[in-house]
Amino acid sequence: MMPEMDGQPVIAGAGLAGIMAALSMGRPCILLSSGLLGRDTASSLAQGGIAAAMSAVDSPELHAEDTLIAGAGLCDPDVVRAITLCAPGAIEELLALGVPFDRNAQGDLDLHLEAAHRRARIVHARGDGSGAAIMHTLIAQVLNAPYVTVVECAVLEHVQTQGGKVSGVVVRHDGVSHVLRTNACVIASGGIGGLYEETTSPAPVAGGGLSVAARAGARLIDLEFVQFHPTSLVTKTPGRRPLVSEAVRGSGALLIDETGARFTDELAPRDQVARAIAAHIAAGHETFLDAREAIGKSFPTRFPAIALACHNAGIDPVTMPIPVHPAVHYHMGGIETDLSGRTSIPGLWACGEAACTGLHGANRLASNSLLEAFVMGRAVGRDISGFTVQAPPERLAPALVAYGDYRHILGTYAGILRDAQGLTRGLELLTPHIGHDGSALVGALVCHAALHRQESRGAHYRRDFTRTDANATRYAFTLADVFSDMPSLEKVFS
Ligand SMILES: Cc1cc2nc3c(=O)[nH]c(=O)nc-3n(C[C@H](O)[C@H](O)[C@H](O)COP(=O)(O)OP(=O)(O)OC[C@H]3O[C@@H](n4cnc5c(N)ncnc54)[C@H](O)[C@@H]3O)c2cc1C
Structure with a gap:
């Protein structure tokens, strides 16, 4: 890391939110990627897609209503309305950037229906490879943006404030701590899944930016709301668990225990199913998703990514029940921000899963998080483009x-x-x-x-x-x- 990097905005985290912040800034900035660019982000793993009211029978108002219901009374209604209203434009923008969203036989966007959405509104790419397709396109953009300096294998360790404002950051790069003088920092470090034994997130997505913001004195909100996905594949190796998506239960697969008995309603809301499985495990049972009868031989063609993950774990989903456990999937809480991504500390912005705008309330509606990461990353970038960025004189101790x-x-x-x-x-x-x-x-x-x-x-x-x-x-x-x-x-x- 070079002294000439002083005086530029520093963006910590190169998932969808961080990349959008960098691209939207239109001015020299530094994008820190905790690993190699595109690796170890939840964004690249997203399967389902992005929620947006794109069909003639849908509207942003209906999308907002569904989001508010899922949020169980704790969403910020103004934020919900603003972000759902932006969703169709976000899809148009991603299409213009070159994201290959899947289309139906008529050439229209193919829209999936997901649990708790009353309309088919999930825009997806390459089947269950939506996140990877979006990230592939945006990474190409960011590598071509002359004003973005990407620093790989670099993490934000510390944000220093003077007089209550950001005055510098400490970045660990290749094992060495470096001080950068800047009055603008964006935390886009994702969720906290890596802090749990069973998670669907990559291990480095572990609340790093949240701890930095807490130490700097930023206001945090809704931290208690952690969403668990009911069915992650139980693997013998520790760390990230592959997701066995809701679509498998939606196709008729049954939740059974080691005796072959069913113990809950497979189609109940996500949090209820997760609690039922957790309670059954706590009572000493093993839990499985049995797709043998409902899906059978068509499993590998209908769910190729899940079939591959099962095979890697020594499970044939056509002939064997799939062992499943709940796993941490999303953090609704985070660093409190407004709709420009500003935190309570001048000079500190946050976006994506590390932030909390109030969109999700007590429970996230599926596929709203990529939407929020895109919209809020862009909002942060635009806000910083009008901000006077300087190199404060003081140097920090790492x-x-x-x-x-x-x-x-x-x-x-x-x-x-x-x-x-x-x-x-x-x-x-x-x-x-x-x-x-x-x-x-x-x-x-x-x-x-x-x-x-x-x-x-x-x-x-x-x-x-x-x-x-x-x-x-x-x-x-x-x-x-x-x-x-x-x-x-x-x-x-x-
Ligand atoms: C398996 C899976 C499937 C999902 N499917 C969907 C879906 O279909 N639709 C949907 O809307 N949402 C989905 N989600 C949720 C969604 O992917 C995430 O909420 C979203 O991608 C978060 O984007 P982000 O940019 O905030 O964070 P991320 O994409 O996680 O990127 C954050 C990056 O910051 C890095 N980092 C951490 N600490 C630091 C630090 N101190 N300094 C620098 N960098 C740091 C992390 O290592 C990571 O690389 C899914 C999540 C998972 C795990």
């Missing part, structure tokens, strides 16, 4: 932050089924590490927010508070707020 492995703690105590005893235990185990470890800090903040929400709503289920509280509101806080509630935590930092 920060020493570790990222330990606390996956077992989070999976056990802040998983699908939660209660005060478990969340308190999780907090106790993580607290000693939060002063120096970014993973422990984010994990502790998720436990803190989940303890604070004494109700069950959307993706957040408390065994000790099973009802929804009609008066409950969104919970936003900074690290300083947590310290004033729990002074014992602050001591760990000092």
Whole structure:
């Protein structure tokens, strides 16, 4: 990393949100990719596609209504209306950039129907390879944009503020920490799946940017809302779990246990199915998705990517039940932003899954997250294009932050089924590490927010508070707020 990079906006994370921010800025900027460009992003793995009201029988208003229902009362309605209204234009823009969205025999966009959408509105590419197709097109654009400097194998470690504004960042590149002087930083580091043992996300997508923002004093919101996908493939190797998509259950596959008995309604909403599987596992059972009768021999042609993942795990879905577990799939909460992606700290923007605009509320409607990553990445880029970016005079001392492995703690105590005893235990185990470890800090903040929400709503289920509280509101806080509630935590930092 070169001194001449001082004075440019730094974008941390090169998924869909970060790439759109860089492309939309139209000015010199630095895009940090945690690995090789295009690798280790949730964006490249997205299967279903992007939600947008594109048909004559659909409208952004209906899309907004479905989003609000899924969000279980905690969406920001203005944000929902604004983002769903942008969706058809976003698809047109992606088409103009060259994304090869699939078309039907008439040449119109082929629209899929997904759970909780009342209209077919999922625009997809290359069957279940939507994310990869979108990223392939945008990566080509970003590599051709002369104003974007891509730095691979580089992660944001620290955001420094002076007088409450961003004054510099510390970036770890190839194992060495570098200081960059800038008053503009974008956090586009994705979700927190990598903090859990069972996740559909790549391991580096582990809340890194969220911990940096928390330390810098940014307001965080809705952290307790973690969405679990009910059916990820159980593999013998640790780490990311391949998704066995809802379409398999939609095609009639049954959820059974080791005795062959069914134990839940396969077509219930995603969070209910995830809870039913988690409860059955907690009661000592093994859980499988049985597609033998409903799909049978057509499985490899109808679901080629899933069939391949099954074969890699030694499972033939035509003749064997597929072993499945719930896995963390999406984080609704994150760094609080407005519709320009501005956070509570001047000079710090956030977009994509790391951010929380209020679009998703307590539960994300399927295929709304790529939409949000595109729309908000673009909004951030446009906002920064009108911002005076400078190199503040002070140089920073590189920060020493570790990222330990606390996956077992989070999976056990802040998983699908939660209660005060478990969340308190999780907090106790993580607290000693939060002063120096970014993973422990984010994990502790998720436990803190989940303890604070004494109700069950959307993706957040408390065994000790099973009802929804009609008066409950969104919970936003900074690290300083947590310290004033729990002074014992602050001591760990000092
Ligand atoms: C298997 C799977 C299928 C999905 N299918 C769909 C779908 O069909 N439709 C849909 O709408 N959504 C889907 N989602 C969700 C969607 O893919 C994500 O929400 C979205 O892609 C997030 O984009 P992003 O740019 O915010 O983050 P990402 O694409 O995850 O990119 C973030 C990048 O930032 C990096 N990073 C982390 N920390 C740092 C740091 N400190 N510094 C620098 N970089 C950092 C990460 O390693 C990662 O490379 C799916 C998710 C998964 C996992």
